[in-house]
């Protein structure tokens with residue numbers, strides 16, 4: 001994905017600097033060349049030796065270093081880069097950037113750059129929420145800087161809130177996102193999303209907790225890469241993705257029909273939480289209670305399995321079929337068996353029985369199961385999961 005890309009990585013002085021070592025490893029794995037620069041504060045948290053060993057390149061630290069400058073001038077460093085990444089982007093580094101200060105190697109490179117920049121902020125929650133930081137972030141956004149994170153959670157300082165640096169996998173996905181424009185041009189991809197409603201009578205139905213957010217974010221991430229997206233959604237709370245061909249359905253049977261009608265597809269992502277059963281004989285009149293009358297008995301019948309039907313098509317099967325698996329026990333084992341049973345290429349499994357809510361919540365933690373085994377992704381926002389998935393899809397369809 002990042003083969004041949006040159007990333008100028010500026011490491012700021014914060015405890016999150018240790019996570020940058022993992023980021024460097026991930027960047028190397030995806031084929032990028034990392035040119036590391038550390039502020040003097042960063043050197044208090046990780047050693048230049050570790051950084052340079054992982055990056056396979058010398059670390060630049062001081063601005064006025066004869067040897068470094070003789071080898072490659074600092075201006076040249078930004079000219080050769082495809083992207084500048086600042087991680088962790090401390091309050092101090094962002095303040096310098098917002099005000100155009102240039103008193104060390106990192107800040108000088110940032111003001112001298114002629115390439116896009118991606119910031120991964122990390123700081124204590126009060127620093128992040130401080131009015132000055134907010135002003136600086138607004139200025140940097142207006143200047144065209146891209147951001148990933150910060151995340152909400154426990155911090156090294158013991159406080160809880162926004163300020164934790166995004167996980168290395170999420171930063172990698174955001175870096176890939178900087179190079180993705182058009183990577184799915186001309187590809188037609190179906191996304192199912194949201195819950196289904198299975199009527200009992202005209203006022204009651206069987207539903208589930210799906211908000212449709214993960215499906216909508218996947219559609220957006222695919223659209224951002226130039227894909228043509230057919231978005232088949234049940235009655236979900238989440239906003240519909242702009243630019244997609246949106247087909248609103250209510251029941252699993254409607255969803256199955258809409259998917260059949262979608263025509264030829266390069267890939268299909270089944271993110272909908274489809275009801276497994278519907279009421280055999282939904283009443284067209286409201287069921288009434290009356291003294292002495294027996295309780296209504298709901299007889300259920302199985303709904304068509306849309307994912308399995310598309311996965312097992314004899315003709316016209318999309319090249320890549322991706323399902324989700326919502327599990328409460330033995331997540332990986334159950335989802336691995338589900339992938340085989342349904343015949344899809346990948347399954348994104350998530351634990352919906354944990355204490356942190358996935359269904360209806362803003363974040364997700366998935367395990368990607370393919371023929372090659374299981375790959376556990378860290379907790380990320382649903383948007384970040386969608387971006388990481390869109391990156392994998394572009395790679396697979398390339």
Ligand code: CTP
Nearest residue numbers: 270271272274303304305306307323324325326
């Ligand atoms: N799915 C589908 N049609 C159905 C049921 C599920 O397309 N009638 C898809 C979902 O969109 C998801 C995947 O199948 O991508 C797995 O859904 P899940 O509810 O986890 O699995 P089930 O097949 O319902 O199996 P079980 O309830 O036994 O876990």
